[in-house]
Every structure is written in structure tokens, then in C-alpha cells.
Amino acid sequence: MDQRAWERVPIEAQSVDAPLSRAAVFLVLEVREGEAALAQIREVLGAVGDLVKNVGFRDLGGRLSCVVGIGAELWDRLSPGARPAELHPFTPIRGPVHSAPSTPGDLLFHLRAEREDMTFELERQLLDQIGDAARVIDETVGFRYFDARDLLGFVDGTANPVGAELPEAALIADGDFAGGSYVVVQKYVHDMAGWAALSTERQEAIMGRTKLDNIELDDDGAPQLSHKSLATIEDETGGELAILRDNMPFGRPGAGEFGTYFIGYAGRLWVIEQMLERMFVGVPEGAYDRLLDFSTALTGSTFFVPTVAMLEALAEPPAAAAQPPADSSLGIGSLRD
Known part of the structure; x- marks a missing residue:
């Protein structure tokens, strides 16, 4: 995309690009x-x-940092008649073996910090202010696992865009909602015993990367595409359409719970939707992502992340919100160069 298009994107984007943190709350x-x-x-x-x-x-x-996402139904209540073009509830996917469910979600708060006590305190204060106006559907506390690995032992987020590629992947470039982002969240739990029973070679073939040093494997011509290949979406010229992932492991060993919280930001929601369709349905149909034999999706919700100015406008009653929002800095964060 012409770089000049990104010069027109408002700089008051929320902190979707905050660096990988040691602690997170979803x-x-x-x-x-x-x-x-x-x-x-x-x-x-x-x-x-x-x-x-x-x-x-x-x-x-x-x-x-904190990123606020708003679901389609709540958006319609807050701003009737002016919904972002691709915003809709998460569409459930039924594959030949595994399914991706759609679960309720009006608000998403994605909290990140280097200290767990800071995310804890911010969450506590947020919920105190919300009171009984909303109920918690899901609360997941994530943590960094060694060198950014998931609990299956593989490095996660290797394909994330960096530098000038980041805004093109994560933010809407133009239109009334420029600078905003779509975000999809899913909570996956892992069959650790079943995964551990596989050889390292089989695990690597499923993931499409080596386990120790995270080298990408070529599965061209293989009868079964890897997770890496199925999760890669290309445009009509063969260029990769990236998304920004900030997945985090979570778990409670005493309860036998081990999982990955998937969170993907994109300027084009359809890219994430096509990625998930390929994983659950398969390419060709039936050749689904074999990682799903060991990772089960429990939730699925879609949100729109407004810019800081949009968020301030939504905070006002409808009559006041009809006025054009002034440029401001709310302290939630801005997209860095």
C-alpha cells in the first residue's frame, strides 16, 4: 500500500502495538x-x-496499557446507524472434526504490563467502576512463558509484522473508522498428554516450525498442510496479509488447565476469518489443521477497537456525541513509528 495512505491514519490509535509483555489480562x-x-x-x-x-x-x-474493544451489539447501542463496515458477531465455524464456537461479548479489555500487580490493580479499578452494569463472561490471566513460547513448547507470534508493516496489518487505513482495528479473541485449551505422546518430528510437522530453534519448515507438496501454512493468508499477487497477534499462555496445573489465549488485531477482519476457516475446515476441505486435535476452542468473540477520539465520542450521550470529536490524548496509547 502507498505509504502516503498511512500518513492519513489518525495517530490517536489505541495501543494495539504495545510490546509483548510479561503479564496480561483478557x-x-x-x-x-x-x-x-x-x-x-x-x-x-x-x-x-x-x-x-x-x-x-x-x-x-x-x-x-489497555486496549478497549466493543462488540457489534453494544456498538449499535452506543452509536446507532454508524457501525464499522466489517463489525459483526463472531461467526461460528463447523469443520469436519472440530468447531469454533461463537460466545457473547460486548466489551473487551486487553490489559498488558511488565508486572502482574499492575494488570491486577487496573482490572480491579475497571470492574469497580463498571459495577453491575455488566457481567464478566470470561477473565483470563496470561503470562509470558520462557522465550515467548506457548505451553506446547513452540515460539508463538514469529510472523508478527514489525516497523512500517505493523499499521498496514493492524489498522484500518481510510474511511470514517480509519485508525481503528478489528480484534478476534479465542480461548484454547490443550491436551498436554496427547501432545507429549507425539514425537518431536511429528509436532514440528503439525506446527510447520522446528521446536528448538524456531526455523520455518517447507511443507510444499505435503499431503497435510501445517498450522503455519493454513494460518497464512495471501492477496491476489501472492503477498502475505499479516495480522498482529499477542497470544499468551494461561493455565492452572492443579486444575489440569493448560491453554493459549488467541488475540488477533487486523485492519481487515476477513483476513482473520479466512485464516480460521482454513484451520477448521481445511485446505482442501477436510484437511484441517491437525493442531486442533490437541487444542480445543472454548470461546470466540469479535470486537472493534476505536481510536481514542472515537472512544471519547462514545463516552458522551448521543446528542453530545454527534459533535465531531476533538483531537486528544487519553493516555491509552498511540501507534509508534
Whole structure:
């Protein structure tokens, strides 16, 4: 894409590009019916930036950030008649063996920091402000596992875009919602015993990378495409259409729970949707991603991440929100060069 197109993207994007952190919280909520609940949510949306500043000031090296995502139904309640073009509830996928469910979600808070106490405190203050206006659908606490590996032992996020490629992958380039992003979240739990029973060579063939040194394997001509190949989407010229992943492991060994929380940001929602379709249905149909034999999707939700200015506009009552939002810095973060 012409670089000049990205010069027109507002710089007040939320911090979708925050660096890989040591701690993360993924909080999905469902907003209750009624104007009182909606008014409370508007108040919280307007307060998020100050909460991030107040908690983050305790340790500036903690790199606390928060990205707010809004689901399709809540967006229609907050801003009737002006929905981002691709925003819709997560579409469930039924493959020949495995399925990707669609689960409720009006609000997503993606909290990241170098310290778990900072994400904990920010989440606590957010939920205190929300009160009974929404209920928690899912709360997942993630952590960095050694050198950015998942619990299956492989490095995760290797294909993430960097530098100038990042905004093209993660942000909408133009239109009324330029600078915003679509985000999809899924919670996967792993069959660790079944995975461990495989040879390292078989694990590598499924993933499409070597386990020890993370070297990409070529599976051209193989009867079964690897996870790496199925999750790669190309445009009409053969160029890769990237997304920005910030997956994190989670788990409770005492409860036998081991998993990966998938979170993908994209300026084109259809890229993530096609990636998941290829994984669950297969290429050709039936040749699905064999990683799914050991990783089960429990949730699936889609959100739109507005710019800081859009978020401030949503925080206002409808009459006030109709006025064009002024440029501002809410402290949630901005896309860096």
C-alpha cells in the first residue's frame, strides 16, 4: 500500500502495538440491558485513560496499557446507524472434526504490563467502576512463558509484522473508522498428554516450525498442510496479509488447565476469518489443521477497537456525541513509528 495512505491514519490509535509483555489480562464482559447500564458504560469508557495513567504512574517502567474493544451489539447501542463496515458477531465455524464456537461479548479489555500487580490493580479499578452494569463472561490471566513460547513448547507470534508493516496489518487505513482495528479473541485449551505422546518430528510437522530453534519448515507438496501454512493468508499477487497477534499462555496445573489465549488485531477482519476457516475446515476441505486435535476452542468473540477520539465520542450521550470529536490524548496509547 502507498505509504502516503498511512500518513492519513489518525495517530490517536489505541495501543494495539504495545510490546509483548510479561503479564496480561483478557476481560470479556456482557453489558446489561437498560439505559442506566449504558450510561454507566459510557462513563467507564471516558475514564479508562485516567485509570491507566493513575495505575501506571506507580511504575513507569511497568509499561501498563489497555486496549478497549466493543462488540457489534453494544456498538449499535452506543452509536446507532454508524457501525464499522466489517463489525459483526463472531461467526461460528463447523469443520469436519472440530468447531469454533461463537460466545457473547460486548466489551473487551486487553490489559498488558511488565508486572502482574499492575494488570491486577487496573482490572480491579475497571470492574469497580463498571459495577453491575455488566457481567464478566470470561477473565483470563496470561503470562509470558520462557522465550515467548506457548505451553506446547513452540515460539508463538514469529510472523508478527514489525516497523512500517505493523499499521498496514493492524489498522484500518481510510474511511470514517480509519485508525481503528478489528480484534478476534479465542480461548484454547490443550491436551498436554496427547501432545507429549507425539514425537518431536511429528509436532514440528503439525506446527510447520522446528521446536528448538524456531526455523520455518517447507511443507510444499505435503499431503497435510501445517498450522503455519493454513494460518497464512495471501492477496491476489501472492503477498502475505499479516495480522498482529499477542497470544499468551494461561493455565492452572492443579486444575489440569493448560491453554493459549488467541488475540488477533487486523485492519481487515476477513483476513482473520479466512485464516480460521482454513484451520477448521481445511485446505482442501477436510484437511484441517491437525493442531486442533490437541487444542480445543472454548470461546470466540469479535470486537472493534476505536481510536481514542472515537472512544471519547462514545463516552458522551448521543446528542453530545454527534459533535465531531476533538483531537486528544487519553493516555491509552498511540501507534509508534
